[in-house]
Amino acid sequence: MELSPTALALLGLLLAAWTATAVWLVVGSLQRTRATRQTKATLRRLSRMIDDSPAIPLLVKADGKIEGPERLAAWLGLDALPDFLSELSDAQNGLSEGDLEQLHEAVRRTQKTAAPFRMMVTPQGSEKSLAVRGQLANAAIASGGAALIWWFDFSESQGELSRLRSETARARNDFAALVGLIEAAPMPMWFRSADMELRLVNSAYVDAVEAKNAAEVVDQQIELVERVDGLDAKQIAKQAQDRDTPIERIVQATVGNQRRTLRVSDLPLGIEGVAGYAIDIEELEEQGRAFRAFRAAQRSMLDQLSVGVAQFDEDRRMTFANQPFQRIFALPTSMQVEPARFERFLDSARDKSRLPEVRDFPEWRAELAQWFQADAPEEDQWTLPDGTHLRIVAQPMPDGGLVMVAEDRSEQLALSATRDTLLRTRTATFDSLFESLGVFAPDGRMQLWNRSFPAIWGLPEEFFDEHPHVDKLLDRISNRLARPGQRKAIGETVRAATLDRKEKGGRVVLSDGRTLEFAGVPLPDGNGLLTVMDVTDSTKAEAALRERAKALEEADAVKTRFLANMSYEFRTPLTSIGGFAELLQSGVAGDLSEQGREYVGAILASVERLSTQIESVLDLTQSEAGLLPIAREDLDVLSFMTHLVRSREEALDAKNITLDLRGDKSAGTVKADRRQLGRALGNLLDNAIAATPESGRILVALTRRKSGVKMVISDNGEGMKPSELARALDGYRLAGSDGKDGKRGLGLPLARQLIEAHGGRLEIQSEKGAGTTATVLLP
Template sequence: MELSPTALVLIGLLLAAWTGAAMWAILSARREVAKARATRAAARRLDRMIADSPAVPLLVKADGKLEGPDRLAAWLGLDAMPGYLSELDQAQVGLTADHLEELQEAVRRTQKTASPFSMVVTPRGSTRSLAVRGQAANAQVAPHGAALLWWFDFSESQGELSRLRTETARAKNDFAALVGLIEAAPMPMWFRGPDMKLRLVNSAYVDAVGAKDAATVVEGQVELVEAVDGLEAAQVAGQARDQDLPVERIVNATIGTQRRTLRVSDLPLGEEGVAGYAIDIEEMEEQARAFRAFREAQRNMLDQLSIGVAQFDGERRLAFANQPFQRIFGMPAACHVDPPAFDRFLDMARDKARLPETRDFPAWRAELRDWFTTDVAQEEAWTLPDGTHLRIIAQPMPDGGLVLVAEDRSEQLALSATRDTLLRTRTATFDNLFESLAVFAPDGRLQLWNRSFGKLWGLEEELLDRHPLIQTLLEKLAAQLARPGQRKAIGEVVRSATLDRQQKGGRVQLADGRTLEFAGVPLPDGNGMLTLLDVTDSVRSETVLRERATALEEADALKTRFLANMSYEFRTPLTSIGGFAELLQSGVAGALSDQGQEYVAAIVASVERLSTQIESVLDLTQSEAGLLPMALDEVDLLQFVTNVVREREEAIEAKDLTLDLRGSRSAGKAQLDQRQMARAVGNVLDNAISATPRKGRILVSLERGKQAARIVVSDNGPGMNPAELSRALEGHRVGADAEGKGKRGLGLPLARQLVEAHGGRLNLQSEKGAGTTVTIVLP
């Protein structure tokens, strides 16, 4: 059957409509599928979000049924969520009965009144803290009468809260303690606000400024420290705040009625303000000043010592060296300006040859460097190239420094060697002396002795080695004495020498006939020395000599009497001979021939010379016997000497001599027997005239000293050797003059006797070929 075009069109339209409807249906289905998929994805996202959220929802329906995730069951310690609210308490896990009852009551109230609630529960056997917030459920979520509970696990927050509460409580306690500490602090403390005004001060601050209380100080802004260099205390605190650095300074302030030194510190506290405190360092400053004065005095004292002392600081640099130390090691004067290090000091000393010679100097220097780190003092002996011996002591200091002491022991070692030599010499000398020596201490104990002491008394060495007391020795000596009681005299001598410090002596007779002379001598060290000498031979010789001296005295007296008598006996016939010769010379017996006159003149001259000699012998004899008569008068010395010289003008002119007389009125006067002193000076001058050759020269000088006058007679004759000089002083003839006559007989001995009789002295000096000088000194 054929369809018409219209039918075909209609069929085509139907097919198109059906196809379109089919297509629409397919597209709608696809949209619903896509929408469902999106819904499921959104549900899964919401479920994941709920699973990851800090809160877990729980829906409680009106009949008590529960809808909630298993995550909440894990929080409550359950294996799975129960079906009803009452099943949350399962004896061992879940909520406690009290918490469950409270929760049920809150849920019922919410379901009825829609009022929210909140509570905190802790599951059994868990430390988890759960917060529960309940509210009425939305009608779209659940039918009316349901409650929605949100559970929060705030265990960590609760721990943090507890920790914060604990720390807060501790901070409060610490703050209270800190406030109490600041208030009780003995030093002034304060706090300034951002405007640098005082906000808080402690009691010490109030007392320091003499205020009534802290409020008065804050209200009046009473500052503890006055302005320094134009800066107020608040301005200095402002600088500390601006620079955000602590500021410390030392200032003076009046505390009470005293001026004290304070160390003031300002501490910036950020935007809060500035805190400050002041420490009284007056005592510390006084101690510092005292220490500086002590150190200066100590260094001045060390400069006066003979021992060298140096100090190196913790950096091993020279801090101080006294003058002896600088001298010992040859340090330059600029060492205080540029103090050298320890190694440099050793190098400088080595350059000056003030260190011992060493093979490896760097290694030796390293050993010395270890002195700084040792625990005990080091002592060494150094011998320098010039022979100087040094005793070195290195004392490490707690601050890492070193004190070095150098003592020059060269002199001590020399003295020690000398002392040892002296001790050996003393021992050898003691043992080889003829005397017996023993030294006793003040307590009477024997200290030293020589071999002669033990040998003299027959004492054993064992006894002497025990250093016995004097009483023990005296008991041993008693048997050796002729009279045992004399031992007390020996003991008394020892006691006087040791205790009374007096020297005494005596003699004792031994039983064998020997004679001992003993003496006690005090020694400088407080001991006493007993000396004993065998004087047996001396006593015997003394006896013989005394007898001989007595005989000589008697012979001398006999000689003196004989010479005196003979002088008087010679004088009478000599006077007669002289008188008759003068009569013959005057022509009483008749005129004499020329030869007779010559003989008579020779007789008269010989009589005069013989009379002079006899008179000299008589005066010399009387002077030696002390019987020479003296008639003292005040005599002008210059006139006196002039007269003596003029009396010998003829003899001087006869030999064509030159006599130079020197003197002045300043010589003054003296008490003299003019006749006797004229003879003394005349004899000296006669000897000079006799000894001086023709045309010779004689000098006579008169001088006045501070305490005496001097008459000097010198000639340029041949002089005398020592043997001739000794013979001339004894009165012997020495040599011969130009006429062959002897020189210097009794003139000089008589002159000496006469001068000494006046309290003066006569000195004779002569040298062969250089003349003779005689000096008469008169008081």
């Protein structure tokens, strides 16, 4: 059967379509196969990445069933990963009950609310630290409200974090300790920022600048160190930072209210800033000055000694030689200018024949050089060719130096020749003395005595030939004492003179009625001298004098009481007389004649003068008895003295006297009784006015002293002789130039008593024809 062309065309088209479809299916199958292989490779790669990742996923379904890699079981210490979340804990491994319960609650909350959570757990029996992060699982991973939990092992991070926290805590503690140390440091310390502004200061700095606190110092930028040579503290600190080198300097600064010497150091701290501190070296400077002054005084003192002294330093160079040393060894002037070594000094002394003659001088000189290394002082005796005998003492010093002392003992050798003569002379002198003498050694044995010593105690001389002990001597004389217990006083006197090196004395009464006075005197040689004297007659005379003195004291007390009582008794009638006279003057008893008024005025003037005299006598007697009342108050010295001067203007004008009051407010105030001090100073002014001639001059000067106030009242009157001044101070009347009695009275004694009652002092200087000056010193 033949096919039509149309059928063939359709058949061709069908075959082409079928072929294309087959080709498309084959190509799609190949692509899917390739995709499947790629997917499997990706899954294996992702699975391997999950296995090697630092985090492990765990899927928790709604029913509590879990899915995850077995590696999580190893982290939790389990043999295998269980099927349910509640099985992640057993008796010894896995999570603890508390962690498991907290995890279960967090998972349930996430499944319900889709809220993520974080927590940290530590498996039982393990040191691992696991971080847990949970979230609601994506629907592509699991459906039905499953939770996806990621587990992270941050044990190393936790250890590192713990270490860092520990180091941070330690650093914080170290910083706090350092800040506390800086704060407690007794020296001012500070820190400047990169711009050289103060950022931190300690308490010592705050106290040094007298600020309230550190904040005030920082806010106001109060500097401790002042500008020196045109540079302030900030500029010096900037130089230290720029050079990256500490700068140390010694400056004067005001610390508190005192000027002190400080050693200031600026320490650069890189880009952070500059730290600084100041050490008070005022005491060190004072010690240095004191040491230099001491060395100068010591050398000046050594120059005054008769013993030659030379000092050598650790290099064996002569640093000092006093005048006697230079004279003994005839040192040349060049050696005084340029210090010479010890060996050169010996050579020079040998050239001047000021050393002993020795056979081998170099060897002998080397032996002397060993003095510098000696452990103890060396002593030697040198006899010079001219017969001079020297005692040489070499004292090695701790610093390696040497002090050489040369003592010329030539005179001592000459004096030793006369020693026997002096001993005989001493014995003869002892025997010729009126006092009884006995010399005791420190061990209590008698060494020397004169002839009257055995006689005064009534003992035979043969007893002292054995040089008896003081205890044996006391045993022999105890039966001759009126009171045998007094022997102890004699023994203590001997002990005080010999052992205690103190003077002591006393008296004893013998059984025969004699009174002996004894005294112990330490002697320069270490012995003690016991002197005994018969004072029977003088004791009787002394007793009589004491009785007379007692009687005089009682009479003086009776006189004082009499004067005090009579002064009070005088006031009553005197007041009555004055009162009646004033009544008469006022006309109560009728008008008076002119002569009667003159008589009444004279009576009132006499009453006033007698009242003043009685008041002076009363105050003087009370002052001498220590009963004068003093009511102290603050007195302005200038205004007080001005008032006293103005109250005497009439007397000054009457004699045309010029009074110059010098002083100002700087005189200050004093604590004094206004009335009593006014009377004392008024008496001095009255005496000056009375002693000053017509048109004379009086000077009153007020000055403030450190210990009080000084007042000077000076006149250009006649003045007084020393004898007249003494009589005036005692209250006697003096005869004036016209033969009449002066008006000294009790003014000066009363003024002195009143001033001394205020704790002050009155000094009066007077010269005949040159005037009188009274100086009052008040505290």
